[in-house]
Amino acid sequence: MNRGPRVLVAMSGGVDSSVAAALLVEQGYDVVGATMKLFCHDAALPDRPCCSLDSVNDARRVCDHLGIPHYVLNMESAFGRDVVDDFVAEYARGRTPIPCVRCNTFTKFRDLVRKADAIDAAFVATGHYARVVEGMLHRGLDPAKDQSYFLWGIDRAVLSRLLLPVGALTKAETRARARALGLRVVADKVESQDICFVPDGDHAKVIAARLGADAPALARGPFLTVDGSVVGEHHGFARYTVGQRKGLPGGFAEPMYVVGIRPESRAVVIGPRSELLGRGVVARELRWLVEPLGAGARVEVQVRHRATPAAAEVLRVDGDAIELALDEPVAAIAPGQSLVLYDGDRVLGGGVIEQSRPARPSLPVLAA
Amino acid sequence: MPQTRAPDAIYLDHAATTPVRAEVLDAMLPFLGARFGNPSSTHRWGREARVALDEARERVAATLGAHTDEICFTSGGTEADNLAVLGTWRARRAARPAIVTSPVEHKAVLETVHQAAREGGEERCCRITGEGQVDVASVDALADERTALVSVMWVNNEIGTIQDVPRIAAIAKERGAVMHTDAVQAFGKIEVDVGRVPVDVLTISGHKIGAPKGIGAIFIRRGVTIEPLFHGGTQDRGRRPGTENVAAAVGLARAAELAVAQRERESARLRVLRDELEAAILGAVPDAVVHGRGAPRAAHILSLSVPGVDGETMLMALDLQGVACSAGSACQSGSVTPSHVLAAMGVRPDLASSSVRMSLGSLTTPECVRRVAALFPALVRKARGAPVGAA
Numbered sequence: 001m002n003r004g005p006r007v008l009v010a011m012s013g014g015v016d017s018s019v020a021a022a023l024l025v026e027q028g029y030d031v032v033g034a035t036m037k038l039f040c041h042d043a044a045l046p047d048r049p050c051c052s053l054d055s056v057n058d059a060r061r062v063c064d065h066l067g068i069p070h071y072v073l074n075m076e077s078a079f080g081r082d083v084v085d086d087f088v089a090e091y092a093r094g095r096t097p098i099p100c101v102r103c104n105t106f107t108k109f110r111d112l113v114r115k116a117d118a119i120d121a122a123f124v125a126t127g128h129y130a131r132v133v134e135g136m137l138h139r140g141l142d143p144a145k146d147q148s149y150f151l152w153g154i155d156r157a158v159l160s161r162l163l164l165p166v167g168a169l170t171k172a173e174t175r176a177r178a179r180a181l182g183l184r185v186v187a188d189k190v191e192s193q194d195i196c197f198v199p200d201g202d203h204a205k206v207i208a209a210r211l212g213a214d215a216p217a218l219a220r221g222p223f224l225t226v227d228g229s230v231v232g233e234h235h236g237f238a239r240y241t242v243g244q245r246k247g248l249p250g251g252f253a254e255p256m257y258v259v260g261i262r263p264e265s266r267a268v269v270i271g272p273r274s275e276l277l278g279r280g281v282v283a284r285e286l287r288w289l290v291e292p293l294g295a296g297a298r299v300e301v302q303v304r305h306r307a308t309p310a311a312a313e314v315l316r317v318d319g320d321a322i323e324l325a326l327d328e329p330v331a332a333i334a335p336g337q338s339l340v341l342y343d344g345d346r347v348l349g350g351g352v353i354e355q356s357r358p359a360r361p362s363l364p365v366l367a368a
Numbered sequence: 369m370p371q372t373r374a375p376d377a378i379y380l381d382h383a384a385t386t387p388v389r390a391e392v393l394d395a396m397l398p399f400l401g402a403r404f405g406n407p408s409s410t411h412r413w414g415r416e417a418r419v420a421l422d423e424a425r426e427r428v429a430a431t432l433g434a435h436t437d438e439i440c441f442t443s444g445g446t447e448a449d450n451l452a453v454l455g456t457w458r459a460r461r462a463a464r465p466a467i468v469t470s471p472v473e474h475k476a477v478l479e480t481v482h483q484a485a486r487e488g489g490e491e492r493c494c495r496i497t498g499e500g501q502v503d504v505a506s507v508d509a510l511a512d513e514r515t516a517l518v519s520v521m522w523v524n525n526e527i528g529t530i531q532d533v534p535r536i537a538a539i540a541k542e543r544g545a546v547m548h549t550d551a552v553q554a555f556g557k558i559e560v561d562v563g564r565v566p567v568d569v570l571t572i573s574g575h576k577i578g579a580p581k582g583i584g585a586i587f588i589r590r591g592v593t594i595e596p597l598f599h600g601g602t603q604d605r606g607r608r609p610g611t612e613n614v615a616a617a618v619g620l621a622r623a624a625e626l627a628v629a630q631r632e633r634e635s636a637r638l639r640v641l642r643d644e645l646e647a648a649i650l651g652a653v654p655d656a657v658v659h660g661r662g663a664p665r666a667a668h669i670l671s672l673s674v675p676g677v678d679g680e681t682m683l684m685a686l687d688l689q690g691v692a693c694s695a696g697s698a699c700q701s702g703s704v705t706p707s708h709v710l711a712a713m714g715v716r717p718d719l720a721s722s723s724v725r726m727s728l729g730s731l732t733t734p735e736c737v738r739r740v741a742a743l744f745p746a747l748v749r750k751a752r753g754a755p756v757g758a759a
Contacts, residue, residue, distance in 0.1 A: 032684075032688065034684075069687065069688060071680075071683075071684045071687075073680055073684075074680060074705065115681055115684070117750070117753065118677075118681045118682075118684070118685055118747075118750055118751040119681075119684055119685045119688055119750075120750065
């Protein structure tokens, strides 16, 4: 049998990556499936929709059904270092990290690509809802499922080797394809929503396991209003994120939100919605997926998954840092989340939010 | 649709399992068909099965130099090791709470020793040399009048080193301890004769020697008391209650006879092939490290590490070329976890994680070895970052 180029597909055992593999087989690729083992299948962890032993077995069965090889890759130590350690460190700094972004940047599209090199796989593929169009990363066609927000950190050079077969489908179409292909093991699987290594969606457990239950991030601290008055006590700032409404003291005239976290004093600062608005944003760890843009460039930005894109202007680019001015104020710009730059459906680049600016920063004075 | 296996695929994982030999299958088939009786029944079907089972026991005993009543069938090597360690320790624990073992044992022994420790036993782990050999002097220092048993495997399943079981058994005997050896990888590969070596309890497994999975045997020397793990009927003198797997026992007997009869010739054949493969790989990848190279080794195992190339990647690359090997210890998910054997030998973690085990056997031909010898270095170059497309 004359086979097409080889592609290594990251398979979680879920419906999206299973259909991705099946579509690539249909398209004539020489498909190799791999499930990454990213953390220990501890007895203490209940079965997860993603990454569990059952999921590995499901991926293996799907590959068997498709007639392709399947491997389990133990990437625990690198994932622990690049993703879980950072996740914990970010919460300890009062920020709200997105481990999926780092998993994509480091685990899937760096470490897995190296494995692909070793087996002569010209391409790597995943079940992400995003598309690569002419070497550029684009949003997935299903707006409800678009996952491009999580992919800004990948190495630009990887784009030409990246295949995202379900990015052109809706979730319903993906499920229909799974059923049509006879992939009954995964067709109607419940979608994974939580972070794979966080049991019961309780991220404090992971922090406690790494830093100890008495870590400052999990210790009692004050609720402050913006003017500095103490209005209550919380049980750990790592349990809060900018924009959060739940778990705050009551008795205010208007709804209150977390507007800031100060790890040095363990304070969670709360305020009304007006205090939550940012008119500028600074991000670090900047990566471009196109030719780098400079000051004055007009872009759309997203500061959160599923946020409506907001018009903005690049104020300055300085090494791995970028600052933008927002045309209209944006709520809940949370440090640690991703800032992703778009041009319509096209992803231009992104970074990790460092801070929001309450006032619209002025344009820098051009060098004389 | 199972993946089609290339007709020229190479199986180099005989230490994991072996195909059932045609003679073995032939011997078993009647007991999966017309001769289906329960050996405990009094009628003709039962008698027929009972006779076959007793003959199988006698034949297995003969291959080990044992008496017939010293052989008990189990579901495999793991059950046999559990019965050997826990059964012996539980029977002697009152006066002798300690167990002396080595850190390179199979998990079936190590985890069972841990279980004894959880039940109040005292675990004593002997020293291992950098070549993977049990330091006999350290066993000598650890075994005393409080030791219920000494359990040291005969041939290591990961790197193939042969332990000095005769000397260790002599030490155990002198201290009044029961000597157990896991001979799963030794049986059929080196001489295993309980008439010549004073081991008291010895375990073997069927599927490593051409019998099916799900059958093993334990030799229990006359006079050694073992507490059963299972409770039920009086099968096998109460040592192992449960209706016997007659067909598999007959298969094990046939496989054991063939393995012992062909041992010397087959071992010599595999040694030539293994040494050729080892030399070829070392010639092309001079920084590769062969584990246990300075120690006596069984002929069928070659364990090596290639610095800078993780074993998992090599396994994947080899498998995609049709070559089946293994690395470290496979865990339940099928992923590779760092080898406790290499760790105990003091192998650096990065080198341990780059280990690959090739194990030769009935399916291994000179042609297999030549092809792997040529392929392996090419895959190493690729894994070390040669550009895609380059050989």
